[in-house]
Amino acid sequence: xxxxKELNFIHYSPTKIIYGFGVVKDAPVELNALGxxxxxxxxxxxxxxxxxxxxxxxxxxxxxxxxxxDEVLPDSGLHIVDKGxxxxxxxxxDSVVSLGGGSAIDTAxxxxxxxxxxxxxxxxxxxxxxxxxxxxxxxxxxxxxxxxEVTYVAVIKDWENHRKLLFGDYNIIPDVAILDPELLKTxxxxxxxxxxxxxxxxxxxxxxxxxxxxVADGLGLYAIRLIKDNIIGxxxxxxxxxxxxxxxxxxxxxxxxxxxxxxxxxxxxxxxxRYRIHHGLANSIVLPxxxxxxxxxxxxxxxxxxxxxxxxxxxxxxxxGLIASDAVLKLATECGLPTRLRDVNVPESxxxxxxxxxxxxxxxxxxxxxxxxxxxxxxxxxxxY
Numbered sequence: 001x002x003x004x005k006e007l008n009f010i011h012y013s014p015t016k017i018i019y020g021f022g023v024v025k026d027a028p029v030e031l032n033a034l035g036x037x038x039x040x041x042x043x044x045x046x047x048x049x050x051x052x053x054x055x056x057x058x059x060x061x062x063x064x065x066x067x068x069x070d071e072v073l074p075d076s077g078l079h080i081v082d083k084g085x086x087x088x089x090x091x092x093x094d095s096v097v098s099l100g101g102g103s104a105i106d107t108a109x110x111x112x113x114x115x116x117x118x119x120x121x122x123x124x125x126x127x128x129x130x131x132x133x134x135x136x137x138x139x140x141x142x143x144x145x146x147x148x149e150v151t152y153v154a155v156i157k158d159w160e161n162h163r164k165l166l167f168g169d170y171n172i173i174p175d176v177a178i179l180d181p182e183l184l185k186t187x188x189x190x191x192x193x194x195x196x197x198x199x200x201x202x203x204x205x206x207x208x209x210x211x212x213x214x215v216a217d218g219l220g221l222y223a224i225r226l227i228k229d230n231i232i233g234x235x236x237x238x239x240x241x242x243x244x245x246x247x248x249x250x251x252x253x254x255x256x257x258x259x260x261x262x263x264x265x266x267x268x269x270x271x272x273x274r275y276r277i278h279h280g281l282a283n284s285i286v287l288p289x290x291x292x293x294x295x296x297x298x299x300x301x302x303x304x305x306x307x308x309x310x311x312x313x314x315x316x317x318x319x320x321g322l323i324a325s326d327a328v329l330k331l332a333t334e335c336g337l338p339t340r341l342r343d344v345n346v347p348e349s350x351x352x353x354x355x356x357x358x359x360x361x362x363x364x365x366x367x368x369x370x371x372x373x374x375x376x377x378x379x380x381x382x383x384x385y
Contacts, residue, residue: 009213015150016176024180034136036095038066040088042108044100066091075157076103081121085114095136102146106154109172127168139174142183144245145195147253149177164273181243189235193335198280202252206259208298208368220255223248224308262367264290270358289383291325298368341385351381
């Protein structure tokens, strides 16, 4: 799709990215480059319990590790962030190193805020609430989906009210992202697939966003190609393909951090918080139906997505956009992921309430097709059910 002659945008991506097998060993070098000496290592509890990855990274950091906070759970909570900050302060941490999936990285973003600003993380909910750069942060992802290592957003759950809260600020973008495919070796196949589908959602929603721009489009389209070409092999344990998914996740993260995400994420945030559905899986389920809903408005953009998915021989762009949504559904099916909300125990009787909550999610503002009524969200939820 051609861009308007009024095209005007700012693309911001300040994170230093390091990629390669074994580059996690460079973490202390990067800490020193940031002028830091005492990092709090923030990690997933599951990663710490079931793998030796946390232990190894702690050893690599050596005297630069002030201590380990490995109590991060899926859908990290406000209380987890607050406790981590207390521990970081008690250890005299001057930086954070996050290790794990999106929950660990987002938790570290929250801890970075509190180490600098004080208070409780709930004090900073919202967008652009900070006036200065936060505590230095090196992010080391061990999944291939969230892209949080390069984004300005942290999603933290309010466990008491079953809501996911957004914290968005350019001052919390990690300083360094270390992408080491070796850290994905123990990632279960279904989690490889679910996180990669999360990255695919990031890329597609960035490309169809009303805030789309050429640099984000380029990153998003290439991320789609990498995911399409590598996801099946990656689920079968091919480490080079897992590395390509790690790169795709990173590129899609940069894309959506600049162009934003839309309705799929608004719904995923809602059903994920209410029913404890993995975020990537929630996105994977609803994405094809959001694409169909959006197609009447963004069919040209979705035709570009179809091309990135390898679809050829169709001239009609409106039809191409619909074929692209079917291709996304097929990809999830081939990975063995659930493809219906009923498959993950979302009650049909609560779809109306889910639609109303999703309508209040900030991501919905950037959906490719404007959404102004809960009945429109309900239409998508029913289709996905």
